[in-house]
Amino acid sequence: MKKVTVFWFRRDLRLEDNNGLAHALRQSDPVLPVFIFDKNILDQLDNKADRRVEFIHAALLQMQEQLLGRGSSLHVLYDTPLGAFRQLLKQYEITAVFTNRDYERYAIDRDEAIRTLLQEHNIPFQSFKDQVIFDQNEVVKDDGKPYTVFTPYSRKWLSVLANNPVTHYDDKKQRNHFLQQSPITIPGLRSIGFQAVDQPFPSQDLPKALLQHYGERRDFPSIAGTSKLGVHLRFGTISIRKILQQALPLSNSFVNELIWRDFYQMICWHFPQIGQGRAFRPAYDLIRWRNNEEEFEKWKTGQTGYPIVDAGMRELNATGFMHNRVRMIVASFLSKHLLIDWRWGEAYFAEKLLDYDFASNNGGWQWAAGSGCDAAPYFRVFNPTLQAKKFDPEGKYISKWVPEINDFGYPEPIVNHEMARMRCLGFYSKALKNSE
Missing domain, CATH: 3.40.50.620 (HUPs)
Structure with a gap:
């Protein structure tokens, strides 16, 4: 042998x-x-x-x-x-x-x-x-405990980076130290029970212009202002060190997103209970979710009557991608307007997202639901109508994915925003009081 x-x-x-x-x-x-x-x-x-x-x-x-x-x-x-x-x-x-x-x-x-x-x-x-810039105990508090709030973590991350610049691992002398052997056939997709879909994958390119304007464009889903590199980072077809090196001189906002990615991976490592379906904040596991299956189906298929929510879900179903700002809106809507367990939404994203990554997906959902580390407070409930006016002011994104918006066939809102907000506050505050 x-x-x-x-x-x-x-x-x-x-x-x-x-x-x-x-x-x-x-x-x-x-x-x-x-x-x-x-x-x-x-x-x-x-x-x-x-x-x-x-x-x-x-x-x-x-x-x-x-x-x-x-x-x-x-x-x-x-x-x-x-x-x-x-x-x-x-x-x-x-x-x-x-x-x-x-x-x-x-x-x-x-x-x-x-x-x-x-x-x-x-x-x-x-x-x-x-797959990350810093891992395990490389970015922790002075007492050795992990951070659970992003802002101090990001400051420490940047200070560690300043003292430990990223290194690349290209050893050209060893390039051919692979086992010399005849080609071994790679199993075809069909032989492992899968089939191809005739859709292109996102590019690996990270244009300089995108980085330069990332901070002001990243929140607007009708603009090609994000990199769509998530799937490449998820499966490592591109080096995180290369991406950081490109971003550092051009975009603090983009670097900040890379820090968020490290942060959620390290939360996953330091707090393994989140991998067992539990809320980061145990009190939030006491919420009595409504979990209306009919409303969940309308959310999944983009039929809630809230155009920005419906556009996001239809984009996800059609392409396997959803703009990050819209991800926050649809996640908040499911967990707070409809009072459907965030884990239902997390699982649906896990099924549909091309760039699905457990740590980031879980972190994002728990942020939106208020149950995670450094999460949006439970009393902050996004108004999807105002979010649409702010981030899709001309309705370009919405009209692309919800072309029937002005037709009689488009559904009425599934729930009244103000009523849903007050109901959410009541459900959440009751659960949190019971945990005291």
């Missing part, structure tokens, strides 16, 4: 500026690049035209082309992680396994199971920071 160092790709689907891969390539044994289509995850997806699986597949094909040019090949398995590593242990003499860290509950448990399996064979398992 061939002696190999395994590099396990997960949320880092690129060969360039990949921290764990760079470390693997410095080992004495050649690197076998591995990706696992995880049955534990894929078997839970009802939509067999899930564009995230298609995106991953396309990224793997691109990496395979690069690896073939270096005389190597990607080894792609369709199995559970444990099953896949048992296969690899039969095929190769593995001397070490390298990978990049993930901070979600499932990923942490998965990695522990693989670490235990490898320990039985005296094989070291090493993980590295790659």
Whole structure:
């Protein structure tokens, strides 16, 4: 059997500026690049035209082309992680396994199971920071405790960055230290039970002009003022370090969004209870949600009678994307106007968003519902009509997604705003009083 160092790709689907891969390539044994289509995850997806699986597949094909040019090949398995590593242990003499860290509950448990399996064979398992700028305890309070409020976290983050500039992990001397082998066929989408959708994916480009005007344009959904890089950052087809390097001299607002991303990933790591479906603030688990299924269906399909809410949901359903300002509006509407459990909305976004990321999705939903760390106070209830006037003043975004807005067929508002606001305040205050 061939002696190999395994590099396990997960949320880092690129060969360039990949921290764990760079470390693997410095080992004495050649690197076998591995990706696992995880049955534990894929078997839970009802939509067999899930564009995230298609995106991953396309990224793997691109990496395979690069690896073939270096005389190597990607080894792609369709199995559970444990099953896949048992296969690899039969095929190769593995001397070490390298990978990049993930901070979600499932990923942490998965990695522990693989670490235990490898320990039985005296094989070291090493993980590295790659998908965030700072992780674990790199940005914490002076007493070592994690931050739960964003503003002081962001100040500390920037001070840590000033003293620890980002490094890139391109080791050109080791570029060809991959295992030299014949091409291994990558399973087709259909062979793992999925199919392609004929829609383009967002570009990896981050134009200078977008960064320069990001602060003043980012809140207006009719303007192409956001990067749409979320899916690339989610699956690591682009380096977070490269994005930060481009943004630092041009846009504090954009850098701030990258800090939010790190913040939510570290909340996920420090407070694993959020990965078990619990509110960050336990008192909010006492809210007696109305959970009207008919109203939830109208929210999902964009038939609430509130044009900005309906436009957002229709954009999500049609494209797998929703503008960030609109995400906040529709999340607030579901949890506060309709008093439907934010977890219902979180799960629907998880099903539909191309750039779905547990930490950011959970953080955003709990922010909107008031139950999260550094959340909007429960008594702040967005008025969707005023939000539309402020952020879509000419109605361009709304008219694109709700063309029938002036027709008799467009529904009346599902709920009166002022009544819903007062009802929300009553429900929330009662739950919070009961927790005292």
